[in-house]
Amino acid sequence: QVQLVQSGAEVREPGASVRVSCKTSGYRFTNNDIIWMRQAPGQGLEWMGWINVGSGNTQYSQKFQGRVTITRDTYASTVYVELSRLTSEDTAVYYCARNGGGLGYWGQGTLVTVSA
Amino acid sequence: QSALTQPRSVSGSPGQSVTISCTGTSSDIGGYNFVSWYQQYPGKAPKVMIYDVNQRPSGVPDRFSGSKFGNAASLTISGLQAEDEADYYCCSYAGGHTLVLGGGTKVTVL
Numbered sequence: 001q002v003q004l005v006q007s008g009a010e011v012r013e014p015g016a017s018v019r020v021s022c023k024t025s026g027y028r029f030t031n032n033d034i035i036w037m038r039q040a041p042g043q044g045l046e047w048m049g050w051i052n053v054g055s056g057n058t059q060y061s062q063k064f065q066g067r068v069t070i071t072r073d074t075y076a077s078t079v080y081v082e083l084s085r086l087t088s089e090d091t092a093v094y095y096c097a098r099n100g101g102g103l104g105y106w107g108q109g110t111l112v113t114v115s116a
Numbered sequence: 117q118s119a120l121t122q123p124r125s126v127s128g129s130p131g132q133s134v135t136i137s138c139t140g141t142s143s144d145i146g147g148y149n150f151v152s153w154y155q156q157y158p159g160k161a162p163k164v165m166i167y168d169v170n171q172r173p174s175g176v177p178d179r180f181s182g183s184k185f186g187n188a189a190s191l192t193i194s195g196l197q198a199e200d201e202a203d204y205y206c207c208s209y210a211g212g213h214t215l216v217l218g219g220g221t222k223v224t225v226l
Contacts, residue, residue, distance in 0.1 A: 035215065044220040045154070045162065045205050050213045059213035095161060102152035102167025103207070109161055 002026040004096055006107035012114050017084040020110045022096030029077040030054040033099040036070060036081045038092040039109075046092075050099075051079060086114045120144065120206055122218035128196045129226045136221045138189045138206035144216050146187035150209035153182055153191045155202045156220075162205065166191060193223070201225045 007021040022034065036048040049060040051070045058070050069082045079096060094110045097103035121139040128134040136153075138145070145151055151169045154162035164173055166182035169189065179194040189208070193200055206218040 045217050047215040047217055050215070052213070061214070101173055102164040103154070103162070104164050104173060106161040
């Protein structure tokens, strides 16, 4: 069965960077693109970026341009999102999701807390 | 990339129908037939309920339906049940491998 398993919760100080991983299984990794979203406490979903897993090509939300990097490791069937220059406004649950039939499969979410 | 517009909340009694609207532009909803809807319970990951405007994934009850007209899309829940009380988000492809989301609608079952 298809699974997306994300790395555990992270705590960072303002100005630092964080990397969250999304390990996939149960399907051919290069067949489906991966999307990253986030959700701040009590807020709605926010699209961050998109990676074509086969080519490695990425597209990012204008809001995060210059601060976000999405990469993939095809051998590990894993996608990563890295966000730099963190502020308290980046405190959120970060989700990866597989594209195909809408966003049909999601990771469990990773809480990133930015606090001094 | 402007957000899609959804009502903050809708409500209905069990058995009634409710419709959630999602308004965009010709650059997103109006330009592509790639509108999807997600249900989210507190503390849980979202779940796709409708994709490609009106396609229902396996396992989603047929009382959930989607449609689109021009730059707006809608999600209708017929025969509302207590378990349908959740937040719902619309999402549209906006070209160039970008997505745009609505702000979310809280559905309350009275």
